Amino acid sequence: MLRAAGDSATDDGSSVLTWLSPLGWLENLRPFADERWWVLALFAAAIAAQGVTAYVLAGRRDLGMSFLPTRPGRASGRLRTAGGLAWRLQRGSVLGWSIGFLLAGVVYGAMAEGAADLVGDNERAREIFERMGGRSALTDAFLATMTGMLGLVAALYVVASVLRLHGEETSGRAEPVLANAVGRLRWAAGHLVIAFGGAALIMLLAGLGLAVGHGRDAGPILAGCLVQLPAVWTVGGLAVLLYGLAPRLAPVAWGVAGAVLIIGWIGPALDVPQAVLDLSPFGHLPKLPGGGMEWGPVLTLTALAAALVVAGVAGLRRRDMTT
Numbered sequence: 001m002l003r004a005a006g007d008s009a010t011d012d013g014s015s016v017l018t019w020l021s022p023l024g025w026l027e028n029l030r031p032f033a034d035e036r037w038w039v040l041a042l043f044a045a046a047i048a049a050q051g052v053t054a055y056v057l058a059g060r061r062d063l064g065m066s067f068l069p070t071r072p073g074r075a076s077g078r079l080r081t082a083g084g085l086a087w088r089l090q091r092g093s094v095l096g097w098s099i100g101f102l103l104a105g106v107v108y109g110a111m112a113e114g115a116a117d118l119v120g121d122n123e124r125a126r127e128i129f130e131r132m133g134g135r136s137a138l139t140d141a142f143l144a145t146m147t148g149m150l151g152l153v154a155a156l157y158v159v160a161s162v163l164r165l166h167g168e169e170t171s172g173r174a175e176p177v178l179a180n181a182v183g184r185l186r187w188a189a190g191h192l193v194i195a196f197g198g199a200a201l202i203m204l205l206a207g208l209g210l211a212v213g214h215g216r217d218a219g220p221i222l223a224g225c226l227v228q229l230p231a232v233w234t235v236g237g238l239a240v241l242l243y244g245l246a247p248r249l250a251p252v253a254w255g256v257a258g259a260v261l262i263i264g265w266i267g268p269a270l271d272v273p274q275a276v277l278d279l280s281p282f283g284h285l286p287k288l289p290g291g292g293m294e295w296g297p298v299l300t301l302t303a304l305a306a307a308l309v310v311a312g313v314a315g316l317r318r319r320d321m322t323t
Helices: 002-009 022-029 037-060 082-112 115-119 123-133 138-162 164-170 174-178 184-214 218-226 229-245 252-270 295-318
Strands: none
Touching (some): 002 022, 022 037, 082 138, 082 164, 138 184, 138 218, 138 229, 138 252, 164 184, 184 218, 184 295, 229 252, 229 295
């Protein structure tokens, strides 16, 4: 976001915002164009400073403990349900993703009106935006592109949240919970509600951020963000299926999410065939704002996501809870 905001402010990468981002350092390194080799010293200095800081902190804390002591909570009554435990474990992640998506929406929304100036006379760039965001006005195409990109990133969130179940199981922390009166469905449901509901939350916040940054009617922008959810949930449903039926294959969900991200991000720039773009669930979604709403693909992907979740949960009920 810092680099994008900085690049929209200046044409030569000299903005302070650009220099605050390591991605901006790469830009100002200028490979293949009047290289600035001294910029590499910034990377070396940052890596050295972080390494030294981590080494000093590791030497001063107790083994197995954090550098800042954890405050003890109340002795009882804090976690009454399996869902409460899941929220306690994942609330930091939900908060972090929510803040990130809200801020990203504000920055990208503020850039939307300048999309035409950003593209300029570059017909190739215009074609990429139109292919990613639909053949509508350039501002709407830019907003649709940003909502699509945020949806692709949200797929990473939902996979990480679903696979928290796998981490709890393989670490042995799920065993004492399930040894009590908590069934597998109740235990899994808490994490799945956070995974799929959290995806809806961060996309909603992204839409609000885009609307605030762009300063226009929030309805079409929110629709563009929320219409990404069926595809996000489909990727999450596949993660549930893999975890429920074959937990050793659960990390494959990261490969699927990565492939979806590559297809959606790089595919339009490389002008790959539509058949390749259709391999991703995001390739079937309507391009909003600017395009027409198509309920068929949205409902189909939602049903597919639900079926994957049901199949995964059914597999979880029947298999042994072992690593």
